[in-house]
Amino acid sequence: MARESYQEQLDSMQEDVLYMSEVVIDRLRMALEAMETKDEELAQRVIEGDDEINDLYLDLEQDCIDLLALQQPVAGDLRLIASSFKIITDLERIGDLATNLGEHTLDADRDMFPEVDINAIGDLTVEMVEDAMEAYEHEDVDRCYEIAARDDDLDELCADASRAVVRDLIETELGEEATEEEVEDLMQDVSRMLLTVRDLERVGDHAVNISARTLYMVEKDDELIY
Template sequence: MIDVTRETYQQSLDDLRDDVLAMGDLVAERLEMALESLSTRDETLARDVIGGDSEINETYLAIEQQCVDLVALQQPVASDLRFITASFKIITDLERIGDLAVNLAEYALAATRELAPDVEIDEIGHNATDLLDRSLEAYETENADACHDIARSDDDIDALCQRASERVTRDLIEREADGDTPWALEQLLDDVSRVLLTIRDIERIADHAVNIAARILYMAENDPSLIY
């Protein structure tokens, strides 16, 4: 005799995974839009990212309720409980990436000039997006080995961010030495601050991707080493 209750429960777990991945795809799409708006100064694209944040928030709340219901109604065993709690932690990181994508879109709207064109904003953004994609793939396949690779890749992004921040700061110093007017220097300082915030937020996006990998490793192998 088929255990219908068990089949329904397993389907609920499968649905949870599918819904988390769908949220991940949505967040990744908005992140790519935000990065493109930064690169092209596309105001329409930036406003679409900002206006679409409510959809991410609503998706987060719906999946959060799924997690609560599974724990409250099904009393999952240890491995399933790790999957459910990891999924909840992952959607929290995804929601925060969505917020950071909104920040990037707002920076795109506030941009007034090009600063330090050799700064690797595009490269950093591409690498952070790739890290997010890899973390979502690891969640789908429960690939523990990929989690360690993701954590190591984050070191490269940190180095890129450090180098980019130094270049932006050096650009400010050089322009001040050229004797710009006080008004021009004030505007330049605003622009430098915006670019530094952009670099910081992309770095934070990569950090959230590593957080996702850490939860996957714990989910798949009960290994908390990347969490701490």
């Protein structure tokens, strides 16, 4: 195959990875909006949209395999394809986490834990994924390190949120006269909130993974991978 055609395939693959990231980020924003507004219809759209993300992932996976098998790339091209393959895996998992958030919205039956700013946590995760994909697109090494450092802030926010949920449970929700059914209902709400916080934290972890693969792709530096 002519070199020009091969380069066009590489460019097309990278463009498709960026497109997949746009779809995933849009789903994540929709999930956060659905959670904030208690919009069950929007939450359902996020859940149903997971199939589209899975299809994009499978198509790109095959493109990466074809490039590896048919072109036998070396050096920078090989790192680009291998990193892209890993990045689409992280994007697919972020899509799964967005679906989880949609399901949490459908399961929740009341407002709780106003002291937990899920919107702030969610906004930070979206920004991290967006910046990670910009770093991939522009081969921005500095931004890769910035995103990895920002993950510490996200972890701290998530830890504070989890502590707030447990503290609220202990201090204000449970009384001596609570029935077993009331306790069980409360525990389910607490569990959903903790799962929500965990899922958002994992989105940040995937953003760091994307940055790590971009850093390796550009400079063959595996510092952020391990």
